[in-house]
Amino acid sequence: MTYGDRKAGAWPEKIHEQADEILKRYPQGRERSALLPLLHLVQSVDGYVSDEGIAFCAEKLDITKAQVQAVSTFYTMYKRSPAGDWLVSVCTNTLCHAKGGQRIFDALSAELEVGHDESTPDGKFTLEHAECLAACDYAPVVTVNYEFFDDMDEEKSLDLVH
Amino acid sequence: MPSPRQASDNVLSKLKPVLTKRWLSPSAWRLDVYEELDGYKALRKALRYRPGDLVEFMKESGHRGRGGAGFPVGMKWQFVPDDGQEHYLVVNADEGEPGTCKDLPLMMNDPHSVIEGVLIGAYAIKASRAYIYIRGEAVHAARRLRHAIAEARAAGYIGKDVLGSGFDVDVHVHSGAGAYICGEETALLDSLEGYRGQPRLRPPFPATHGLYQKPSAINNVGSIAAVPHIVLGGAEWWKGLGSENAAGTMIYSLSGRVKNPGQYECSLGTTLRELIELAGGMEEGHELKFWTPGGSSTPMLTAEHQDVPLDFDNVAKAGSILGTTAVMIFSDQDCPVVSCWRWIQFYHHESCGKCTPCREGNYWMVHVYERILSGQGKPDDLKLLEDACKNLLGRSFCGLGDGATSCVTSSLKHFRQDYEDYIEGRKQPLFHADMIGAH
Numbered sequence: 001m002t003y004g005d006r007k008a009g010a011w012p013e014k015i016h017e018q019a020d021e022i023l024k025r026y027p028q029g030r031e032r033s034a035l036l037p038l039l040h041l042v043q044s045v046d047g048y049v050s051d052e053g054i055a056f057c058a059e060k061l062d063i064t065k066a067q068v069q070a071v072s073t074f075y076t077m078y079k080r081s082p083a084g085d086w087l088v089s090v091c092t093n094t095l096c097h098a099k100g101g102q103r104i105f106d107a108l109s110a111e112l113e114v115g116h117d118e119s120t121p122d123g124k125f126t127l128e129h130a131e132c133l134a135a136c137d138y139a140p141v142v143t144v145n146y147e148f149f150d151d152m153d154e155e156k157s158l159d160l161v162h
Numbered sequence: 163m164p165s166p167r168q169a170s171d172n173v174l175s176k177l178k179p180v181l182t183k184r185w186l187s188p189s190a191w192r193l194d195v196y197e198e199l200d201g202y203k204a205l206r207k208a209l210r211y212r213p214g215d216l217v218e219f220m221k222e223s224g225h226r227g228r229g230g231a232g233f234p235v236g237m238k239w240q241f242v243p244d245d246g247q248e249h250y251l252v253v254n255a256d257e258g259e260p261g262t263c264k265d266l267p268l269m270m271n272d273p274h275s276v277i278e279g280v281l282i283g284a285y286a287i288k289a290s291r292a293y294i295y296i297r298g299e300a301v302h303a304a305r306r307l308r309h310a311i312a313e314a315r316a317a318g319y320i321g322k323d324v325l326g327s328g329f330d331v332d333v334h335v336h337s338g339a340g341a342y343i344c345g346e347e348t349a350l351l352d353s354l355e356g357y358r359g360q361p362r363l364r365p366p367f368p369a370t371h372g373l374y375q376k377p378s379a380i381n382n383v384g385s386i387a388a389v390p391h392i393v394l395g396g397a398e399w400w401k402g403l404g405s406e407n408a409a410g411t412m413i414y415s416l417s418g419r420v421k422n423p424g425q426y427e428c429s430l431g432t433t434l435r436e437l438i439e440l441a442g443g444m445e446e447g448h449e450l451k452f453w454t455p456g457g458s459s460t461p462m463l464t465a466e467h468q469d470v471p472l473d474f475d476n477v478a479k480a481g482s483i484l485g486t487t488a489v490m491i492f493s494d495q496d497c498p499v500v501s502c503w504r505w506i507q508f509y510h511h512e513s514c515g516k517c518t519p520c521r522e523g524n525y526w527m528v529h530v531y532e533r534i535l536s537g538q539g540k541p542d543d544l545k546l547l548e549d550a551c552k553n554l555l556g557r558s559f560c561g562l563g564d565g566a567t568s569c570v571t572s573s574l575k576h577f578r579q580d581y582e583d584y585i586e587g588r589k590q591p592l593f594h595a596d597m598i599g600a601h
């Protein structure tokens with residue numbers, strides 16, 4: 001979902017409602033626990049954790065923007081700049097690496113002409129190395145927007161981006 | 163005569179599907195199917211006991227944690243004080259240890275068993291809230307759990323006055339955001355409280371000072387999913403399924419150079435030789451060279467260790483750790499040096515940066531590995547690696563730092579020659595020195 005015409009600070013009612021639902025999962029006075037889910041929420045709207053997203057979380061939880069920023073930068077899944085429509089993550093941890101994960105990464109990198117954590121100029125794809133994705137029995141593993149593709153090879157992974 | 167690739171009857175008898183039993187039933191993740199397959203019977207039974215009796219029962223069963231350290235589940239629950247404060251049950255579904263891949267299929271195929279275990283555990287420790295902290299990338303499993311929780315809530319298993327017992331409980335799924343360290347239980351708690359996931363000093367353990375500094379039991383997905391089975395089957399039955407000091411079955415996650423990688427649930431104490439046979443043998447043209455009994459943080463073993471019973475005590479005697487029974491199998495076509503390089507890159511990337519030995523030690527080890535692999539290594543480099551490990555092991559703030567040393571020291575012990583081949587120019591460098599800025 002995208003809300004392209006959103007002005008800074010003006011979040012759709014639906015997002016406010018979702019945020020309030022998330023807050024209810026935690027005990028009263030412990031709302032800060034909702035920070036990670038809220039960051040996921042704002043990222044799902046903007047495609048990355050934007051300044052507006054940070055402000056939104058800070059306001060909902062009554063903490064400072066610096067506090068939100070400090071948390072968001074700790075976690076790999078929160079992107080700091082606009083990511084492509086499709087986030088292609090290739091596991092290159094040892095087991096997948098042994099079974100061809102690096103070759104897959106290199107093939108995708110050559111095809112898309114981007115390196116790790118880079119996006120194609122048309123904004124379609126972002127490529128990244130991933131660490132073990134807990135699916136080693138299906139190695140080598142590639143995910144596209146966190147949907148898992150098992151037992152990959154160079155050819156099959158190139159099909160994913162064609 | 164069976165073909166040599168077919169598992170013999172003898173080894174097939176090692177398979178003991180309990181936690182994985184429902185995986186083959188279509189749609190076992192749906193509440194109605196789960197209920198047909200004995201689902202939520204254990205909860206009904208458990209609610210007839212007093213919470214303290216359940217804790218005692220879990221102690222009797224000898225059930226040990228499946229998150230890697232094997233701490234007795236009943237004992238952990240007993241450490242949660244019965245003091246009228248709010249209590250929490252937290253399920254560790256962060257599954258990040260390289261090689262480990264049992265919890266995600268467990269949550270995908272049989273989510274209600276995890277939830278039923280959560281409900282029984284929460285009742286036993288008198289928690290009225292439970293959180294399942296699941297790694298952020300596992301969007302599919304989180305969705306499935308949420309769906310199952312909604313079903314269970316609608317059916318009266320979750321909420322106020324569960325099945326008329328007077329017990330109130332709520333269960334929520336909380337997604338992480340890509341940080342291996344958040345699997346360490348105290349880092350997980352900080353993350354769940356909305357902070358950067360950095361480990362806390364222990365003791366105090368979470369059992370007394372956990373979520374929001376309140377008494378909390380933190381258990382791995384596999385530890386929890388076994389609970390309903392144990393409640394239904396009985397403590398003696400569970401003990402009988404395992405070996406001495408190691409009750410029950412274990413999901414061995416086989417990955418790498420075997421014909422059929424996957425999850426094989428067997429008695430604790432099954433050997434690698436048997437597991438490889440179950441998995442259809444080694445991949446064609448590959449010969450076993452090294453393997454991990456329980457993930458990247460457990461020292462690697464060699465072909466000589468194929469007959470070690472894979473339980474807590476025997477693996478320790480063989481110089482490694484049972485860990486998460488993530489059995490990664492590598493062959494003569496894989497290089498232990500390259501493998502360690504990738505793992506140390508991983509530990510370097512995932513180090514939370516809180517303590518110097520881990521933050522700096524892993525950083526330097528990555529450089530030394532790259533120097534060696536680019537053909538620029540010096541004979542002293544092996545000593546340098548050993549020294550770095552000495553400064554890490556036992557000196558780091560949490561288990562991540564300790565875990566990082568496992569592959570390095572064990573590979574230096576078993577495969578020193580492979581290192582020397584790079585250093586002395588007998589082996590083609592993996593990459594050119596310029597590419598990585600090695601010096």
Ligand SMILES: NC(=O)C1=CN([C@@H]2O[C@H](COP(=O)(O)OP(=O)(O)OC[C@H]3O[C@@H](n4cnc5c(N)ncnc54)[C@H](O)[C@@H]3O)[C@@H](O)[C@H]2O)C=CC1
Nearest residue numbers: 229230231233241257258259262345367368369485486561
């Ligand atoms: N499943 C996975 O993806 C991963 C698993 N691991 C495993 O984690 C293990 C290390 O984990 P740690 O939590 O550092 O192990 P640990 O041995 O310190 O603790 C194990 C459990 O027992 C509890 N405990 C220990 N002593 C206690 C006491 N006196 N009172 C109350 N509770 C007590 C702890 O709170 C914890 O829940 C390693 O063996 C490794 O195999 C490591 C990385 C990832």
Ligand SMILES: Cc1cc2nc3c(=O)[nH]c(=O)nc-3n(C[C@H](O)[C@H](O)[C@H](O)COP(=O)(O)O)c2cc1C
Nearest residue numbers: 227228229254256257258345346347381382385561
């Ligand atoms: C760096 C690190 C990462 C860990 N990651 C996990 C994990 O992903 N899942 C898990 O269950 N335990 C993990 N653990 C172990 C937990 O700290 C804790 O021992 C475990 O959740 C206790 O559950 P159990 O007693 O049921 O096994 C990790 C430990 C360390 C040191």
Ligand code: SF4
Nearest residue numbers: 516517520558560563
């Ligand atoms: S050992 Fe590593 S991960 Fe653990 S606290 Fe220290 S820096 Fe952080």
Ligand code: FES
Nearest residue numbers: 091096132133136
């Ligand atoms: S090593 Fe790639 S999924 Fe585990």
